[in-house]
Amino acid sequence: MAKPDKNAPRRPDARLPKGMRDIGPDELRQTQAMLDKIRAVYERYGFEPLETPAFEYTDALGKFLPDSDRPNEGVFSFQDEDEQWLSLRYDLTAPLARYVAENFQDMPKPFRRYATGSVFRNEKPGPGRFRQFTQFDADTVGAESVAADAEMCMLAADTLEALGIPRGQYVIKVNNRKVLDGIMEAVELGGEENASKRTTVLRALDKFDRLGLDGVKALLGPGRKDESGDVTKGADLSTEQITRLAEFLEMAVGSSGGVNEAFLIPSKGSFYGDASIDGWNELGFLEELIRKAGYGQDRIRIDPSVVRGLEYYTGPVFEAELLIPATDEKGNPVRFGSVGGGGRYDDLVARFTGQKVPATGFSIGVSRLQAALNLIGRAPAPTLGPVVVTVMDKDQIASYQKFVQTLREAGIRAELYLGNPKKFGRQLEYADKRGSPVVVIQGSNEREAGQVILKDLVEGAQAAAAIKDNKEWKETRAAQVTVPEAELVSAVREILARHS
Structure with missing residues (x-):
């Protein structure tokens, strides 16, 4: 047997980067079938396609990711030949803001676009959590009316039903960041000087349905250690601030996990700052619009526990959640959580132009939704081979x-x-x-x-x-x-x- 040549060049190991995965033909065809159904609904609503590059100048994308404790602020970045920093897009909305700022004078207003593609997050990978995944967005830019937000909620409901999810087995939950801003004011977390801490607090509140009250309180305080032993740094709030935010969550969400209807009336709570009033008025108008359009509470409902982690939201925010009971291969119950979401982001284009440009959008997490549909046997059947x-x-x-x-x-x-x-x-x-x-x-x-x-x-x-x-x-x-x-x-x- 010949001895290995020590001077021969070392062969690279055939290995995937951490948090990435290869996707075979059956899953790709299944994904395409889903994209076709989503596209049909988006086009029925009058949205037009747009494609932007996979990477942008880092300063154009902005630092809006919730996972800001990672290197590069949660994004993958590199320098070009001019030593300018570029980053892979972490969503499809920030690139849209850059596109609108560049082309605002020549586009119809409101501008309605849809886009699909891979996005990239420099976040800790885990089971079912990858650093590259697919999103499918619809956005309306240049419409200040809450009617545009109501339309996004209706679009979300219609899309899930087009994908074969029956009525009653999903819900679109709606809140308003202005209501949350008022709550932040009430616990003395308003103002630009508290922006970073406020983001950490909102991220913690957003995990209420997954971690429960004790988990959220840990994240509002010094931090929390998960099952793997990793520690997530907390917001380091005072005991009084944590107590008031915990009271808000307990009042907002009933003991059964549903919404406490009495808490939907601003006068019933003592947790609101001045910023909340406009938010409640917008929610009232949004609910009137969707109800008159024939969408009942079994499809779209107001839910004050919805936060959304991205910092750039300024008004109504919404999440699409599956309610279908399911178990994994070991028989353990599975909670799917949010498979899509979005909201109003009126200040994102203004970063480039200095002028407020109202905008709202909704994004389907295609990869996550596809995994959920496969688990419950509702995904499109694989295409026959040749x-x-x-x-x-x-x-x-x-x-x-x-x-x-x-x-x-x-x-x-x-x-x-x-x-x-x-x-x-x-x-x-x-x-x-x-x-x-x-x-x-x-x-x-x-x-x-x-x-x-x-x-x-x-x-x-x-x-x-x-x-x-x-x-x-x-x-x-x-x-x-x-x-x-x-x-x-x-x-x-x-x-x-x-x-x-």
Whole structure:
């Protein structure tokens, strides 16, 4: 055995970066099916497509991420040849603000756009939490009316139903950051000097439904250690401030986890600063709009526990939550949490122009929603693989390729087996791995008769489960038919229709 050459260059390890994942064809096709359904709803609402680059100048993106205790403020950054800092986008909204600022004079107002693509977060990865994931956004820029926010809530509800989630198994929860700003004032956390601490507090409140009151109180205080032993630094509030915020959460959310309706009336609470009044008025108008449009509380409801972690929200904020009971592979109950959200961000474009430009938007977390739909068996069915034309005789490859082309010209996905045809069983194994519903077979006998054999792999797999021995298999030729070459397309279509 030859000794390894110590001077040979070291081969790189084939390994994924932490927090990233490879995605195979079945999941990609499933994602595309979801995107098509979301796009259809967004376009029905009058939104137009827009694509912006995957990275922007760092100062254009801004520092709005909730996970600001990570290096690079939660984003992945690098320098270009001019030593200017660039960052991968962490959402699709900040790039939109830059686009609007550059093109504001030439665009229709309001400007309605949708966009989908990967976004990147330099955050601690975990189970189901990746550093690259897909979002699908809709935004209206230049509309100050709360009617634009109400429309986003209705869009969210319609999108979830288009994806197959029945009414009553999801809810769009709505709050207003102005109400929360008033609460921040009431606990002496208003003003620019408290901006960083206020963000930490809002992040803590946003985790109420996941961590419960004790977990939130820990984050409002010195911090909290999670199950892995990692410590999240807290806001270091005073005991009095923590007590008042805890009272707000307990009053806002009933013991059953639902909204305490009495607390929706501003005069009922002593937790509000002056900033809250406009927020409550906007929520009242928003609720009137959605109710008159036919959206009941089973679909969209006011919920003062909704916070949203991003700092740039200035008005109504909303979250889409699945209510479907589910368990993981170990039988443990699973809570999906938010699968989408958004809100009003009237100051984001002003960072570039100095002028207030009202805007509101909603974003579907496609990756998270897809994982949830798969867990409950509601995701779109995987697309059938291509028809595989097998090779029985090497000297007849041109004839086999003609079958492939005939199927393709008829609009049917098809391919010629390009591996070593010596062992026919391996061709069937290949077709099975490709998810092929049917294979085309022609030996010398079929060629002389002007026929082809079509083997239905889906029905064949089902029949094989009931066949007891090899003799029975040979006698039954499970799920196999012989048809004239002229009927190849129609016969294949019949099999595809049976399984699509």
